[in-house]
Amino acid sequence: MSYIIDRRLNGKNKSTVNRQRFLRRYRQHIKEAVADSVNRRSITDMDRGEQISIPTRNTHEPVITHGPGGKQHRVFPGNKEFNTGDELEKPESGGGGSGSGQASDQGEGEDDFSFYITKDEFLNYLFDDLALPNMIKKTLSQSKDFKTRRAGFVSEGTPNNLSVVRSLRNAHARRIGMTVGKRKKLKELKQELAALEPAENDGRPDVVTLMEQIDTLEKKLKSVPFLDDLDLRYRSQVKVPTPSSKAVMFCLMDVSGSMTQDIKDIAKRFYILLYLFLQKNYEHIELVFIRHHTSAKEVDEQDFFYSRETGGTIVSSALKLMKEIIDDRYTSSEWNIYAAQASDGDNWDDDSPLCAQLLEKQILPQVQYFSYIEITPNQHQALWESYSGLQKTFPHHFAMAQIRQPGDIYPVFRDLFAKDRYQEAV
């Protein structure tokens, strides 16, 4: 006796929990692999998962088994040329080849255990332990924006929301429902009448009564209204609060002659990280690219990273432009404003104090977070000195760090956005 059961509709992700257990257990390894891969990856290439490799010795489950050695007899198939008593050279280092027939299940040796994680998992590991600074500030509870959403149909409403199709459909159903008995009766009476084969002006009493009854019924049927108040349906609209899920990210970069393409690449990676980070937390993000040498200019992404400029450096020009753009387009109650400034630290001598002042007085009060990275293998430059004071005054809104080489990007980024550093209560 057999039962055949179709199980295909049952859940197919029975292993999800076990998979997560595995990922949790090897969290540290995976995080290291992810950090590695961020530095290796090209910038436009953050939108995919990653193959993670963990050395097998770490994932190995130990069991008691025989090791190599001792006196062993082994039987193999496929003899071609051997005869009893033949002696065979042992292979060097005893590994590989056909000699290790018994160890087939451990043949992987020192290979890595590798598997794939998805894009989301990749980003989660990447931004693990990072919290957006001051995110709480603009959460749902304080939202003042509403947007209307469709929420089905209701029986009361304003004429402009009337749903014609729904109303007529209701009317039709009601008419059918209300007349079903009468129409049935009418049909019967008509059949009866037909059975009597009435002639023109038939005077037979039963014919007359029947005709009268038919007449009344037809009148009653006609009196059922085509459209009733009951039938009307209106589209319902409800107001839902929208979280302030908009962020704008300002990328400020020095493109003066002293900035080489290498330095720009490093800066670019930093921006990428910031962008991905924001992307995970906000629905909508706008990017503003401001590049500057002696004067600042808003440009598109391509120009920002790849056009060549030469000349001196006046950082304050960029800050002024940023302030203008904020006032112009991003009033700070709606927008979460983030800014990242990258520079090699060069600045016109007299300009640095002005920059610090601009930030302190005008920009920092409006932004969620302003980060400054100085990309230089050398000593700190003038701008760094001026900014140092800000870090103390605005510990939750301003951070700065130095990047010496590409490998520093991720650690510095993590450091700038580390969770405990910005655990500012509401």
Added chain:
Amino acid sequence: MSHPQPDTGRQYLSTDSEWTFELLEVYDREIARIAELYRLDTYPNQIEIISAEQMMDAYSSVGMPIGYNHWSYGKQFLHTQKNYQRGQMGLAYEIVINSNPCIAYLMEENTMPMQALVIAHACYGHNSFFKGNYLFRTWTDASSIIDYLLFAKHYVRQCEERYGVEEVEQVLDACHALQNYGVDRYRRPKPISAAEEKMRQKEREDILQQQVNDLWRTLPASPKEEQKKRSKRKFPSEPQENILYFLEKNAPLLAPWQRELIRIVRKISQYFYPQRQTQVMNEGWATFWHYTLLNHLYDDGKITDGFMMEFLTSHTNVVYQPGYDSPYYSGINPYALGFNMFQDIKRICENPTDEDREWFPDMAGKDWLDTLHFAMRNFKDESFIQQFLSPKMIRDFHLFSIFDDDEKDHYRVEAIHNESGYRTIREMLARQYDLSVREPNIQITSVDIEGDRSLTLRHTMQNNTPLSGDIHEVMKHLHFLWGFDIHLETFQDDRLIKRQSCPDMKIPV
């Protein structure tokens, strides 16, 4: 055996390679009918159609339909998933579970001939083996395993909720490392029952804890009495090979729920114990029957030539045995060895040669079906090979035996497929399947109950083979479960040659 052709010409069950549920039923009925002719006694079948993803899930839980959660199954899953997605590996056509009813998974991607093969292989081959073989009859209880697994899953989850995932994981890791040492080899276990387990669990917790406490009583007895006891009290009184059982009952520091987890791993390990010892027989038997049953179906005119071609292609792949020097060689293929041995037994019964008469006087000329059933019921891989591997088989497989002595520079070919080598090869091959040779012999010999509570195990070396490096990790797990020092003494011919401890201590031998 020949089967009369029906006069009306061939009445094919199907001509298409697509399967439908109706067709599955038709084929199953036909195969069941033929299986009965061959006296295959089976549990009822529960055939479940699943998708490839579900098959991967089934894979990762070592073939258990329900399993508790553990990272190692996740690891298995990731491994399977990656290989499958890269196309490095096909999935098995079926998985069959030793339960009553016997559950067989069929993949939806299979064609109709494949489904028929799988039904014959799993639902009538494996199934009758599970029901008939003495190891399975003795060691497992097919009717209660599903309930028990469910009980185990719930229990582990409860523990996770109460004591934390990591705590539970640590215990399970330790148990998994020792799971091959959780079986009573010489005593038939009591059948498991989920209901009973649940009912007795509380009771058992109390009693167990009480007994453990008794063993570890710290109140000093009167000095005189103690003196007397010390000389007398040796614990355990006999060496214990079931390490997990010993820990469950006697580990001093474990909480009741931890003992219960050990018990669960132990019971599941017990359930797989027969499978580890009957791989060649089990697969050989199932392969023999899918081959025989479908050929019978073909002779009856129920299946088309195309069907038969597809079936034979798969069958040939399954029973292919590459030589030792082939790049595809990965040990002796149990399907090939088992299938050919059963075919060979049939041949010896039906058409014995003089050689067969000399080697197998009891079998030659007997009823082949009786002999086959007898072999299936009463042997495990080791004894099956020892008993039934014929010289012809050894010649067909070109088997040869190598002696590898780590003190010599050369391998020596000690026997090949000739008159003087048959017996040696047969014996060596049989030994290769002997669990007691394959797995190191480790037993618990003593516990220092009066002193530092350390646990001493004895490893008796076989053929001078040392333990693999894993032993250090395993000892750490053992130490975690026991809670006090662990010593492992390795004996070679009754001589102590090595002593390792966990935590590491430098104690001279």
